[in-house]
Amino acid sequence: MGRFHGRSTTVLKPKTTQEVSEILKWCNERCIGVVPQGGNTGLVGGSVPVDNEVILSLANLNKVRSFDPVSGILVADAGCILQMLTDYVAPHNHIMPIDLGAKGSCQIGGNVATNAGGLRLLRYGSLHGTVLGLEVVLPDGKILDQLTTLRKDNTGYDIKQLFIGAEGTLGVITGVSILTPPAPQASNNVILALPSFDNVLPLYQTVKRQLSEILSAFEFIDRTAYDLAVKHGQGRALSDEDVEGAECFVLVETSGGRREHDEEKLNDLLELLLTADKPLVNTGVMAQSPAQFSSLWALREGVTEAVSKEGKAYKYDISVPLSSFKEVVDNTREHLLSKGLLHDKAVKFVLGYGHVGDGNLHLNIVADSYLPEIEEALEPYIYEVVSSHRGSISAEHGIGAMKTHALPYSKSAISIELMKKIKEVFDPHGIMNPGKVLE
């Protein structure tokens, strides 16, 4: 993202868990910092050294260890790329429980280390549930083998959970055992154009009620985000007529076992929406082919790329109550305007999109260039807003190097103190990803 530049001179690319163990042991004895690096797609600078640490790339640890088509349990090296795993389980009629825009580069180990959420969380839950076991190399070189494939295992503290979302500060994940769900036999999607943000919540309720178990995504894109995605060629645009008067859009995806059944449900929903006395939607479009299905998704998934093409982005990935999504975006824009920072040479756009189903808003501020004034205007402003809603300052992207100072806005002093103790237990020499998560 061009905001973090490392000064590291060494990149190590071990091929086996044993090699990872030897590297860590060596570094630990000499107190050399180590930064685990996956696909380097993380958005908070977690995989970039802050000083001259050694980079430990997992890219060569990239084999599938086993897959059981009956239980759907996949055991893979941490360096396997998410897309590769998706393709691996596809012929067995399974899918990965996680999917995100970076799937072509990010690694399963990186996903686990960041506890990535993504587009399927609504349906399949978080990695804290789907990850069944981990193999982790601890900073002293010991290999913690918790690579079990058990669905149930209530035997004391569940240590592996600590590594999920630890962003490489406790150890290096080398193997992942994960439960993959059966592939849906039919998927459909629609994009709905809404006259007002106020309709998003009632729409979500209606959609949940009507689609129930086949609802697999409910994603929100505000008008600015949509316009940017279209401007930068992310997916085919809707017709002018269809977007006229729309303040925001919602992408609804269904995945189910039988096409006819799903289509009937979806059609009933759409009919209900269009014939209501006070319609919640202006109109919408429905994909008629897998190509259009991808194209509609591209409008949503492409926002990230569009934003980086448009300028320099300040990205906030926050959890706040659904009802405050728009207020947060609008107030931020107002706030920047009042500081005289909303113009061509400063902030160009303030936009919001995200996973409504998970209460997760991506608030992006697109600027002409990174300026200290903008940063000062945004922080701690945004963190205070989040804190006032008892929200999270980092819903799914983590803390990395970028948000360590802001941790107290989401975590109490007691929590942070415990985190520090845990870090101390695992990594007394502080070699694992120094400067990340905890200051």
Added chain:
Amino acid sequence: MRPSPARLLNILVPVKRAVDYAVKIRVNPQQTGIDANVKHSMNPFDEIAVEEAVRLRERLKGAVTSITALSIGPPKSLDTLRTALAMGADRAVHVALPDGAPAPEPLAVARTLRAVIARHNDAAAAPADRIDLVVLGKQAIDDDLGVTGQMLAGLLGWGQATCASRLEVDVAAGEALVTREIDGGAEELRCRLPLVVTTDLRLNEPRYASLPNIMKAKKKPVETLSPADLGVDYTPQLETLKVAEPPVRVGGGKVANVDELIAKLKEAGITAA
């Protein structure tokens, strides 16, 4: 007297339900065909044809009186027709085949289209009601035969403009100006109506079906015919001997330097002339 355009246009758009291009094709174990139990959608070239017909109407306003979509195939072809109707066709004709019946060959398809056009035009009360433009895909992505449009023009004795990347129709003059993609450039043809046009990829980018139009499409008329109604015989004239996957491509290797490359080339028997 009420002014009326000198001529009106009725367009026929044949659409085929084909295995979707995003699907990975698998040959069946008997090697007689492919696994058909996969996602199907409208042949992309036909989607372009529907889009073009709808755009013609948007451009020419009242001069296009009707757009008829036609599909030959199993009951599920109705889905493909509904898509065409949702995109803007007015009515549909389904020439129904039983599930699992072999897909008709191009000549049989062309004969079917001729029969449907004849039926329609014989019943036309006025010349303005006649079908005088057929827009269809230049090929279907499942069999890639790419001859139906040409055969149809031959059978009807109409003009043909294949692989169109641009289509303009002057209804009053009874003429169309078609830009065709040819090797190394573009060719412009001025054609007289009635006319058969086949579509190429660059002609347009098809629209999404909007929800209100999907709802309206459910109420649009679909006429179901059998091949017998049209007096067309679908007995195959071609025999498929065997369907096989292409040989697996063996990956290339990397060489470290130019010398190694030259050595490898020599090994492979390639020498400078």
